[in-house]
Amino acid sequence: MNSKVEHELQAPLLSLKNVIKQVKTGADNLTILQGLDLQIKHAESLAIVGASGSGKSTLLGIMAGLDQPTSGEVWLNDQPLHQLDEDQRAAVRADGVGFVFQNFQLLPALTALENVRLPLEMSNRYSLKQCQALAKQWLDKVGLSQRVEHYPT
Known part of the structure; x- marks a missing residue:
């Protein structure tokens, strides 16, 4: 190192x-x-x-x-x-800074993938294609890759 x-x-x-x-x-x-x-x-x-x-x-x-x-x-x-x-x-x-909220701060009209992708898009640091890929990666890291199209319950 x-x-x-x-x-x-x-x-x-x-x-x-x-x-x-x-x-x-x-x-x-x-x-x-x-x-x-x-x-x-x-x-x-x-x-x-x-x-x-x-x-x-x-x-x-x-x-x-x-x-x-x-x-x-x-x-x-x-x-x-x-x-x-x-x-x-x-x-x-x-x-x-990343936040993990005690209460879910998810938009009910958006899928899991869309909820994760939204703040990435709003940051204007990534292309839409990069936002999509990053959101999928992060959902996979937390074991939610099978729920990308699911809505919050």
Whole structure:
């Protein structure tokens, strides 16, 4: 392995430094996350567990750039999410973040293949032929190649 690739694999994919998230509740502030430090490297797995209301969804939103911390730093692929505006964060997400939703976020009028292909088409990064091929590959990777023409139930 060359040293550049080795360095990239050792460098954090995601880094949170002293992240604080507070929300206003009337006259008071409710602290959801307090002084959180976290580093996730490439190919590393992480499980976020906790009681209902403990800040798991808030943390995931901040990690993905969907939400901003009240203070602290969030770095994703060497991009300072905490310094970017919404459009810039959306561009970073489109390029390097994948979501697996707890609830299905599928369009009921589209087949499995069409639901997977749609965000690829909207990215304007691939030809329609490439979108079709990628969508089929990804469905195959998750064991759904036999359901490409099925609709969500």
